[in-house]
Amino acid sequence: MPVVLKTFGWSFAVTALGLVAAVLYGGWTAFGVVAILSVLEISLSFDNAVVNAGILKKMNAFWQKIFLTIGILIAVFGMRLVFPVVIVAVSANLGLIEAVDLALNDKDKYQQLVTDAHPSIAAFGGMFLLMIFLDFVFEDREIKWLGWLERPLAKLGKVDMLSVCIALVILLISSMTFAKNAHQHGGGHADKAETVLLSGVAGLITYLIVGGLSGFFEGRLEAEEEREHEAEENARRSGKKVSAVAIGGKAAFFMFLYLEVLDASFSFDGVIGAFAITNDIVLMALGLGIGAMYVRSLTVYLVRQGTLDEYVYLEHGAHYAIGALSIILLITIQYEIHELITGFIGVALIGWSFWSSVRRNRALAAEEQALGEKAEPHSGAGV
Template sequence: MHLRIFGWSYAVTAAALVVAFIYGGLPGLILAAILGILEVSLSFDNAVVNATVLERMDAWWQRIFLTVGVLIAVFGMRLVFPLLIVGITADLNPAEALTLALEKRPESDPTSYAHLLNEAYPDIAAFGGVFLFMLFLDWVFDDREIKWLQWLEAPLARIGQLSRLSIVITLVVLAVLAETLAENPGAVLLSGALGMVTYLLVNGLGDYFESRMEHEHEAQVEAEEAAGRSGPSGLAKATGKAGFFLFLYLEVLDAAFSFDGVIGAFAITTDPILIALGLGLIGAMFVRSLTVYLVRKGTLADYVYLEHGAHWAIGALSVILLIGIGYHVNEIITGLIGVAFIGAAFLSSVLRNRRLEAQGIETRHTVDEIAAASHEH
């Protein structure tokens, strides 16, 4: 199973490193490898969250996510997106932005690709930070049966009974940070508002079509039982429009996660080709493979606190991005915080399983049980 899941990632990594060596020699190969490691370390929480959503999609949409989704992740977010940002900021067309990037001017040069991208970072951080902050708040305000940080998650779930609280908090935080940290508050407010609208629209449409699909599934089961036949069992997987909007939600989620990595890559190199090879081909492929591994192996069912750790890591990343409106936080700190939350959640899950096994209690929750609980809330 390992090679079946990670085989393409190994092959693509080898090919990307060969291309990096041909393109930039030994330094190019080393830089591409470092960027790949950076992307994986920053995106492990992304893979865990992706897995919780991917479990709700049928096999066809899962394949689309792992094929078309990879192309969007590699070429869209890791190559085209930075070029578009620089092009808009400097009033350049994409071809001129690519030419500017390939010139490899130092960041100290105000006309350089890296400088222009960093100039746009507050707006990017506001969009991505608000999107992820909304995701975190909606999750942490949910009242779930399984809680990791009981002392904190339980009172937050009670507070979350107030309708639209996540929107109110996010708007207040965005307004305060824009006025206190941003050099251009208007642009930051607009970017943050767009991040909120994107989250509400994509997430809302996905929930709507998935809810309709669940009702159709339940009606089918009842009809089968009334006719004396055994109907389908288990949680219905998202198909059609529901699957499409879950796919769209995953792509926007990946985009929000990738903002910090794309900007952070410029601390290593400003070469867009090496960034596309390292962050895109190597990093994005391994994140996709890791997502599939978590789904196929039922890791989230075995270690029930992993999803909690991933969402707390998302909360930390969203705060770091929002702080990035005025201050850029080092990527090493960003990566370590995510790893710390995931590691702590994994360790807590192991200790929980041992404690329950000693009491003779079943520790594994099926994938459908976890997905059903997530859907109900």
């Protein structure tokens, strides 16, 4: 218990403050929206914490502190607070200051602008989320949650650029169906096919850029690790001392850059997904801010406890939740879907994957116990 309080103490405090602020801001309805956003962000960010922890444990104490201080500032204030305002400003053709002013002081006009811009936001976010989901399910993984579905998808994934092709087909269908009768403020409908196509392609390009940067930094990181091993080997052979600080620092610097790109990409799906829950910038900032704190706490906890592989299906559940969100966003171009439905689907998928992980762990433990009981009489007979 002390370990949990020490690791999650700040997150619990921020959660309490955020929920109280939500009640004061918009009553119990706002409380519910912030709670759903927080749970959704935490659920979507669990795999983020797992990836972060896997890399963070290789770094020395100094660089771990850099990531958990400067890194969390970038994640919370940059991606989860500033970025939603930027999305609204760009999609509604507003200045950044004007967008903030409208969000705080003229909520009716702000709501109208966001509603009118929703088809472009939904297409952009839906495509970005869809690419994350497709790239996950088309990758051949050693551990499979829904084997009946993931095995054939992994075989299909061997086809080059399949996820991009499928995403573009879905975008084209959405622009020819949902976008033709996009919901407008005041209950009317308009043809937003061109807007949806352009925004969807922009979302796809953004994903490819983020993925390309992540791959670049990952490649640099692997190259630095190889150089480090070679330098250590040469130093042992020649009897010379090598500056471990310089080599470690270089590798750690690329680790930090790689982590920031990864964290940005993971937090981006949470920010985009939040638009499926609410258009209120204050509630969005509160919910996503709480979620961002739990990403930090989960990362620290996983590193300290070494339990990265304990619940192996949670990453699967998070990605299926991302896939569900992507489809919901595209549907909301024409139809309104209640945020409780959206939140429930994500939480249900995460809960299902967690329970599947628990059952798997119990089955493996029972199997090991049975093997141990069989081995005992045999070993006694040989004495």
